[in-house]
Amino acid sequence: MIQVFSNSLGAGELKALKSVFKSKWIGFGRETKIFEKELGKKIGSQRVLALNSCTSGLFMSMKILKLGPGDEVIIPTINFIGTANAVLAAGAKPVFADVDPEYLNILPSQIKKLRTRRTRAIILLHYGGHPCDMDEIYKYTKGLHIIEDSANSPFSKYKGKNCGTLGDIGCFSFDAMKILSVGNGGAIWLKDDALYKRAVEYRYFGLRNKKQSGVDSFKEKKSRWWEIELSCVSNRFIPCDILSSIGRVQLSKVDSFIGRRKQIWKVYQKELSGLYWLTRPPEPLNETRSSYYLYWIRVCPGLRDKLARHLVDNGVYCTFRYFPLHLIKHYKAKQHLPNSEELNQSVLNIPLHQNISDRQVDKIIKVIKRFGSLYC
Ligand SMILES: Cc1ncc(COP(=O)(O)O)c(C=O)c1O
Structure with a gap:
């Protein structure tokens, strides 16, 4: 995995x-x-x-x-x-x-x-x-x-x-x-x-x-x-x-970790463009620099859990950070926050870290595209 x-x-x-x-x-x-x-x-x-x-x-x-x-x-x-x-x-x-x-x-x-x-x-x-x-x-x-x-x-x-x-x-x-x-x-x-x-x-x-x-x-x-x-x-x-x-x-190595994360981010951004059923994350705002901790994709709510299962079944772990806190019953928030509730149904984080090889990046992209050709 x-x-x-x-x-x-x-x-x-x-x-x-x-x-x-x-x-x-x-x-x-x-x-x-x-x-x-x-x-x-x-x-x-x-x-x-x-x-x-x-x-x-x-x-x-x-x-x-x-x-x-x-x-x-x-x-x-x-x-x-x-x-x-x-x-x-x-x-x-x-x-x-x-x-x-x-x-x-x-x-x-x-x-x-x-x-x-x-x-x-x-x-x-x-x-x-x-x-x-x-x-x-x-x-x-x-x-x-x-x-x-x-x-x-x-x-x-x-x-x-x-x-x-x-x-x-x-x-x-x-x-x-x-x-x-x-x-x-x-x-x-x-x-x-x-x-x-x-x-x-x-x-x-x-x-x-x-x-x-x-x-x-x-x-x-x-x-x-x-x-x-x-x-x-x-x-x-x-x-x-x-x-x-x-x-x-x-600390002495962290810049190289972030550099590699950025490389992978860029490949995802290029290779996952043009898929009508998938929205890529935005680039960092002007005059800012990211640490590239997460890569997040959005698909329509009906597809998200199916895509998660497809990724995991094909050896690519994925998750969603972070479950909206107002939905945690213990907090008794009683708030309706529409964007977050929609994102909770549509976002997935796919692997982004310095240890992913180029071959693994290719594999992740292929697995995602295969999902598109099967179900979208
Ligand atoms: C956004 C965010 N804040 C805080 C923490 C807490 O970090 P720690 O595990 O060092 O307490 C985490 C850990 O996952 C986190 O993701």
């Missing part, structure tokens, strides 16, 4: 692991701090902290921005489940927004429509790696916090700025299915020093900055280095040096 997601871990990562094992320090330490510096350089800002997941970043953002009961947070419904969970866990209310039928990014007009006096923030997703139209979004978000979920768009750019650094807080994922993969990991970017300081505390139990551990106090020559104090109450969201050492090697 050709997978939809894959990772590229090899000799470089093993070598880095070996050196961490040898150092006898496998927890949060030197490798993580260097990884943060290198990541900061890559995204153009040093106010970034490595985490154990992107979901941790989403949960932390609620606390950092002091969002809670009585507050509403607008989120596009075609989205990862952790986003709505983070809002609800904070006691706030997620308000689901419809998306653009081509880009699957939030419709800026929805922000205007859904915004109330209770709205405090918006969580954006740059679907598939294609940046949202931020200038349009900024028109409707004055006075609101912007949190970017940059899990799909780790190195996408909007007018020269890295996605994840376009609002107040940006969350990145390095989990097993992401472009830069360490197994489980993530990062959070903060717009200013005050937010950064709060993030440092929320990342580790709420312990006061610079007194994160007995070791720090020891270095500061305190006589009782085991004494601690809290600023707030939080969970433990730190990563470890084992994973950060992998992250550093992945």
Whole structure:
């Protein structure tokens, strides 16, 4: 089966692991701090902290921005489940927004429509790696916090700025299915020093900055280095040096991963053009750069599930990211969002990652075209 997601871990990562094992320090330490510096350089800002997941970043953002009961947070419904969970866990209310039928990014007009006096923030997703139209979004978000979920768009750019650094807080994922993969990991970017300081505390139990551990106090020559104090109450969201050492090697290779993804994207765009029954995804907006995380095709609703079965039966895995959150019964959303509901019946993600060979790309295209000749 050709997978939809894959990772590229090899000799470089093993070598880095070996050196961490040898150092006898496998927890949060030197490798993580260097990884943060290198990541900061890559995204153009040093106010970034490595985490154990992107979901941790989403949960932390609620606390950092002091969002809670009585507050509403607008989120596009075609989205990862952790986003709505983070809002609800904070006691706030997620308000689901419809998306653009081509880009699957939030419709800026929805922000205007859904915004109330209770709205405090918006969580954006740059679907598939294609940046949202931020200038349009900024028109409707004055006075609101912007949190970017940059899990799909780790190195996408909007007018020269890295996605994840376009609002107040940006969350990145390095989990097993992401472009830069360490197994489980993530990062959070903060717009200013005050937010950064709060993030440092929320990342580790709420312990006061610079007194994160007995070791720090020891270095500061305190006589009782085991004494601690809290600023707030939080969970433990730190990563470890084992994973950060992998992250550093992945970071040095990630441009080539994205380059290969773009090549495959281009072949799909060329070879799948002119099929009257299939709509290809749009190119990234002008003055933007995509990370090419997903490739999404649209067919008419009656055909989609049949095409999915045909692909899987012929060795090509496919899926749909992301099931509209307002349709999850547990959230009791009671909203009707027509574009997203139609997309939920018509979109499929086909494999797009750096490990797909040219032969596999040909195969995927042939399998899709064969479906057309059989059923359309
Ligand atoms: C859009 C999006 N946001 C956030 C996450 C959460 O990432 P993590 O697995 O690092 O918590 C995912 C994971 O699939 C995702 O797809």
